[in-house]
Amino acid sequence: MKKFLVIPAALILVCIMAFSGCGGDEEETGATGGTLRCVSGAIPNNLGYPPEKAPSDNYLMLPVLERVAEWDVDGNMIPVLAESWETDADALTITWHLKEGIKFTDGSDWNAEALRWNFQLGIDNNTLTDGQYVDSLEVVDEHTLTMHLNSFSWMMIENYGLIQVISPTAFETSGTTPEERIDWARVNAVGTGPFTVADWQRDDHIKFAKNPNYWQEGLPYLDAIEIRYIPDAMVAAATMEAGEADMWFAVSTVQNIIDLQELGLKINWGPGMFTTLLPDSSNPDSPLAIKEVREAIEYAIDRPAIAEMLGQGLYEPLHQMASSTWPGYVEGYDPRPYDADKAIELLADAGLSAGLTLKIMATSAGTDAVAALQSYLGEVGITIEPDIADLGRYFGSVFGTGWSDLVYTASGINPSTTDLFIHYGPSPMTFRTGNIYKSAEYLALCAEALDPMYTSVAAALSKIKDAIRQAGEDAMIIPLWRTAEACIMQTYVHSEYPKIHGIMWSPEDDWMEAH
């Protein structure tokens, strides 16, 4: 009798385990179908002409335009349309081996010639980062391209690998003059991606339809993606709350994040923005050319308190030119913690015991931050005159004519501290940093970190950390806090965006549970 009961019970148990196992597999592999309805505070304005793309054009067009390589979650470069790459620092070459059997959605082949054409487009338009280091591009065979360089650094793998490729055939056959082709590409995108553009209305929405011939078998899971442009954060939050959208990209408004999190929506955290005060320290007449004054400012600001107040627990106070999410972060390095007395002492050392008056330029987005800074700096005798500028004057100063005293900035964060070098280091793109004094020691350490002997971020990491430490010793900039960034989604949505550094998105892997 007992045996009689045990056998069916065992069978039932096996069946339950099998079915639950099936359910688990479905969770892992993703359900297919459905339209992912997204809202975004940005919308692609330029669909398929890479030389004119804004950052939002880039990541929002990833369903269509794939990259040669991208970052993994740890900040390492991994191949996408490339199979692999080799670097030869002595010969100054980078050789790209490309995946075979991939086609653009117009039917043309993804091959070395297509990659050469895309690189050349960026070089010709001076928009390929580090393009000036490319001497020539050699198509070795159908799927191998060698870049011959006149200089080499590990940053080039990122700068070249992250380009999004378009179909040369589609571009070249789209008009009779270069102007016609460019006009066409601005509103059409032909790539190798998991989706194609089905409908686009400027400043309103873009719809992507599944690419049935996508090269990764079984992907994408979704039938379509629709991104609607909603510029007002409050309205976008209401849209999520009402269930009219499944996913909201790049949310930086703290209250919205907290409110929607409390309602049970899923949050994927992104890297946020790195906020700083940049001094006009290269101007010898500026008080900020005196290191003690810059140090005093840093000592006078209680960054943890302000970050807590502005970010309601979501901001990270910064004490160095890197956040804890960066590989280049120097563990425990905090050269100037909050110490108002020390700030007063340093100002006295600089001969400014009577105090001084400084301007902080910011856009309206930085008004609260500037008010908080004004309060703390006022405590040590530094009177702040807020200078809230419209975008025209702000960008004109930061990128063009320069600024007086201090400017409050927020810049994107990349995992490999690329931004650090672009913005503050010896990069040729010193557009925005001409006003900042950089010590010879710092520049030398940056140059060492970019030495051709290092072929990856990981290899150069100790030098990068040295450079960050030197910037701290020099009080080169005044780091403030890392802001919050999140992708908010309904509970049934499965997406990694923007866990991978904010500018990475793998829409082919996104899927939704039945809802």
Place this chain on the structure above:
Amino acid sequence: MTTYIIRRILQAVVVLIIVTLMVFFVIRLLPGDPLIIYVAQTAQLQAMPPEMIEELRIQYGLDKPIMVQYVNWIANMFRGDFGESVYYHEDVSALMIERFPVTLHIGGLSLIIGAVFGILVGIITAVRRGKWPDKILTPLTYVGITIPVFFLGILMIYVFGVKFGWLPISGYTSPFENFGLSTRQLIMPVICMSFFSIAANARQMRSSMLEVISQDYVRTAWSKGLTERSVILKHAMKNSLIPVITLVGVGVGILFGGSVLVETIFAIPGVGRLLVSSIFGQDYVVVQAITLVIAVAILVVNLLVDISYGWLDPRIRYG
């Protein structure tokens, strides 16, 4: 009449010249360089060397002396060429053709609803002065003229979109594409845009109607035993309309102003939102063209309003 219209058109031309001068020079007084703003917002272009930025400056004609730029702009406009947007890389006329129908759709509906309901409420509150319809509706008109559009928009989104889920929160669909969805999407923006004009028109109509119904010829109509409907609609209303029609004409300008807020709140791709983003981006030619077209629209509507006075009150003579 013809002489009057010709004179008004000539006056409008002078006004337009002043508008072109103001919009052209005022936007250039703003600090900042449109090309730098564009370059700054475009990651790839941040690597652009200054020589290439200068090439762009030449391409967009921004290298020329400011008076030459102005004359070129006017001359090109006469050829139907409003210029090319620095930010969108698109002909401004194409951008306007894309956006104006959306704004006119919402604005037109708002104008009609504002006029019809405003006049209706004004008549009711005047005819039922001191009674319960007046006691309820008149305070509401105070609310209507004081409540900010953005606040009303957010409030409606919260109540009708989020809490009750009756209406879509944002977006625009052409009625030719999906009439049902288009109508549902338009309810909140149109109410938002017309709320002020309903209130303003109602208040104007009420005071105007109160004045008219106390006049002798209306009393005569009552004494003849005519029905209330006949007295109000046939005898009193037409004469009460003149100040209201003036207000409706002014309302066209207010509607374009309101569209800026409403289109931003409800994520509607109309000309108001284009204007705002172009001002922030200092996309000169777009701002100039939109402002000019709006100015022309306001001048035309006000001309029509002036002409309509003669129809409403035949005693009015055009000198």
